[in-house]
Amino acid sequence: MGGPVGVVFQRPGDQVVMERVEDDVAFGLERLGLAREEMLRAVPVALATVGLAGFERRRSATLSGGEQQRLALAGAIAPGAPVLVLDEPTANLDPDGARAFLERLAALRAAGTTVILVEHRVELAWALADRILVLGPDGQPVAQGTPRDVVASAGGTLVAAGIWLPPEIDSLLGVVPVVPPVGGPAGRPVVTADRVSYAYADARPAVDHVDLEVGSGERVTLVGPNGGGKSTLGRLLVGLLRPSAGQVRLGGDRPDRLAAADLARRAGYLFQDPEQQFLAGTVLDEVLLGLRRDERPRAAPLMASLGLPLDRFATRSPYDLSGGEQRRLSLACVLIRRPGLLVLDEPTYGQDRTTYRGLLGALQEHLDAGAAVLVATHDERLTRDLGGRCLRMTNGVVEAVA
Amino acid sequence: MIVAPQIGDRQLASLLGRASPLTKLAIGLAWLGLLLVAVDSRPALVLIAASTAGCLGLGGIPLRRFARAWAPFLVAALGVLVVNTILGAANLDAANPTLLRLGPLRVTGAALAVGMALGLRVLAVAAVGVAFALTTEATRLADALVQQAHLPERFAAGALAAQQAVPRLALDLATLRQARRVRGLRGDWHPRLLLSLLILAVRRAGRVALAMDARGFASGAPPSRYRIVSWGRADLVVGAAGLGALGLAALSLLISWTR
Numbered sequence: 065m066g067g068p069v070g071v072v073f074q075r076p077g078d079q080v081v082m083e084r085v086e087d088d089v090a091f092g093l094e095r096l097g098l099a100r101e102e103m104l105r106a107v108p109v110a111l112a113t114v115g116l117a118g119f120e121r122r123r124s125a126t127l128s129g130g131e132q133q134r135l136a137l138a139g140a141i142a143p144g145a146p147v148l149v150l151d152e153p154t155a156n157l158d159p160d161g162a163r164a165f166l167e168r169l170a171a172l173r174a175a176g177t178t179v180i181l182v183e184h185r186v187e188l189a190w191a192l193a194d195r196i197l198v199l200g201p202d203g204q205p206v207a208q209g210t211p212r213d214v215v216a217s218a219g220g221t222l223v224a225a226g227i228w229l230p231p232e233i234d235s236l237l238g239v240v241p242v243v244p245p246v247g248g249p250a251g252r253p254v255v256t257a258d259r260v261s262y263a264y265a266d267a268r269p270a271v272d273h274v275d276l277e278v279g280s281g282e283r284v285t286l287v288g289p290n291g292g293g294k295s296t297l298g299r300l301l302v303g304l305l306r307p308s309a310g311q312v313r314l315g316g317d318r319p320d321r322l323a324a325a326d327l328a329r330r331a332g333y334l335f336q337d338p339e340q341q342f343l344a345g346t347v348l349d350e351v352l353l354g355l356r357r358d359e360r361p362r363a364a365p366l367m368a369s370l371g372l373p374l375d376r377f378a379t380r381s382p383y384d385l386s387g388g389e390q391r392r393l394s395l396a397c398v399l400i401r402r403p404g405l406l407v408l409d410e411p412t413y414g415q416d417r418t419t420y421r422g423l424l425g426a427l428q429e430h431l432d433a434g435a436a437v438l439v440a441t442h443d444e445r446l447t448r449d450l451g452g453r454c455l456r457m458t459n460g461v462v463e464a465v466a
Numbered sequence: 467m468i469v470a471p472q473i474g475d476r477q478l479a480s481l482l483g484r485a486s487p488l489t490k491l492a493i494g495l496a497w498l499g500l501l502l503v504a505v506d507s508r509p510a511l512v513l514i515a516a517s518t519a520g521c522l523g524l525g526g527i528p529l530r531r532f533a534r535a536w537a538p539f540l541v542a543a544l545g546v547l548v549v550n551t552i553l554g555a556a557n558l559d560a561a562n563p564t565l566l567r568l569g570p571l572r573v574t575g576a577a578l579a580v581g582m583a584l585g586l587r588v589l590a591v592a593a594v595g596v597a598f599a600l601t602t603e604a605t606r607l608a609d610a611l612v613q614q615a616h617l618p619e620r621f622a623a624g625a626l627a628a629q630q631a632v633p634r635l636a637l638d639l640a641t642l643r644q645a646r647r648v649r650g651l652r653g654d655w656h657p658r659l660l661l662s663l664l665i666l667a668v669r670r671a672g673r674v675a676l677a678m679d680a681r682g683f684a685s686g687a688p689p690s691r692y693r694i695v696s697w698g699r700a701d702l703v704v705g706a707a708g709l710g711a712l713g714l715a716a717l718s719l720l721i722s723w724t725r
Contacts, residue, residue: 071677078673140680341645
C-alpha cells in the first residue's frame, strides 16, 4: 500500500498519527521522500481541499469526529493518489459531518480522482456512484453496473439481503416502510434531570443546566453533533457520572448513589462503542454477566430475536463478531435485565434492514412493558421511525426539535 | 475528554521552546548529576532558583502555570523533609544537640539539615522536569532524537504513536468500569478490566499501524523531513545559562564543603 492508492478507514480517531494537523498530513509525504518545499506547498492545498484550511497548527485530538475523518482524507489525497479507497468512512459521523465528507468526495471525483467507496448504508453515497458492485455474503459479486442497471437486475436481491437503499429506490422497488413502534402517552416520570450540569476536568461544561423528564412508556430521541454532550447526559441519567451541579432522580433516588446491583435492574445503558463494554471471553458469558440465576433463561429467546442464536454464537469471542453483531450483543446485555429506563447510544450502528426491524420490535416490547426509552443517535431514519419527542443537544444544551 | 497537558504557542516560541530538546535534556541530566552527589541545601536552592527564572524568563511560562505544575511536588518534598527529620540517623548520635522532643523521639538540628537538603533535592529534580515538560512537545523530542541523535525512525514514530494512545487508555478504563457498574457488578476494580483494557489497546494499535502503513510507513525508504530540528542561537543561550547555573551550584557546594 501507499503511494498510488490513498486509504481512509472507518474510525476517525484511529487514523490520526501525529499530534498536529499539518504534521499528520505531512506524514505520508515524508514517507514518499518529497522535498520540504513541495510538502510546504502540498499540505495547505490538501487541507483546503477537505475544508480544513487554517487548521494547520490545531491539535488533532481537539477536532470533532467529522473533522478528524476529513483530516484522514487530506492525508490520503496529499500524495496525489489517483485512486482513493474508503471503508465506511461516514459510519461514525453525525449527519452534517457525513454530508460534508461526501461533498468533498464528490468534488474529488469531479476533479478526476477515482473513488472506491465500501459502504453498506448506501442512501447518502448512492447519488455519487458511477458504478456499483454488489458483493454477496460469500464475497462473490452479485451485480455490477450503473445504479440504474443494478436496481433493474438485482433490486430484489438487494432488498432481500437487507441492504439500505435511498427512499426513491425503495418506492421504485415497492419496499414496505418500517412500522414505527407505538408509544403510549408518557406515564409517571421514570427519570428526571433538574438543572443538571457536568464538566470534565479543565473544560467547558459538556452538559449545561439540562432539564429533562422521561415518563413510563415514552420514547425520546436525542440528536446533535459529535461532542455535543449526548453521551455525557446519558451517563448522568443512569448514574454512571455524578452531576457537577443539579440533580438526577431515577424513581425518587439519585442513581449515582445506588448500589451497582440495584442500579442495573432499574437502568440500562448502551455505550456508543460496543468494544468498550465487553468484559467476558465468550458471547454467552458476556450476555449472562451479572445476571441472577432466574434471569438466565431469558438469554436464548432474546439472542435469537436479535439474530444472534446461541447455538451458533454462544462460544464465539465478542471481539471476533462484525461491528453490527457486536452492537446487537451489547444491546442484548442491556435488554436482558428489562430495566425501567433504557438509555441507548447509537443502537442502530452497523444494522441492516432486517436486524433494524428486529431492534425496533425489541424496543416496542420494552415500551409496552412501561419502560422509558431515551435514544441518542445520528441515524435520521431511526429518529423518524421511533417517533416520540426529539431533542437536539448542542454544546451541552438541550432544546426541543419542532 | 481527557486532554494531555498542552503547551502554549508562547512557550513553543520562547528560547527554551526553540532550543533543541537534546540541549535541554543534556543540561537537565548534568543538573541531576550534581543533585545526585550533593546532599546539601545550597546547590538545590541555586538550581531551583535558576530553573524557576529560566521557566519564567527563557520559557515564557506564566508564573501560575509553573506554580500549578510544580505544586504537587511540594507535598512530596514536605513528606521527605518530615520523615528524614524525625527518623534521621543523626538523632541517635548523642553528640548532636537536641532541637525539640516529640514524646519518645529526639529531633536534632543535624537531622533537620539532612531533611531539608533531601526535601529541596526533590523540589530541584521536579523543577528540572517541569521546565522540560512545559516547553517540549513530544513531536519535537522525537524529531530531535531522529535528526540530531540519529535514533532509528521506526522507534521514534512508534514511541510517538504510543504516547498518543495513553490518554485514550484512561478513557477506555473509565468506560469499562462504568460498563461493569451498569451490569450490576462492583465497578471499582477487577482483574478482568486489565484484560479488556489490553485487548482494546492491542486492537487499536493494530488499526493505527494499518493506517500508518497505508501512508507508506512500512515502505522502508528513508523519509524526508517536514519539520527540521537544527542547532541554533537558542541552544547557545540555553546551554550557557544552564551551565552557568550549574557552575554556581557547584561553587555553593564547594563553599559549604570548605567551611
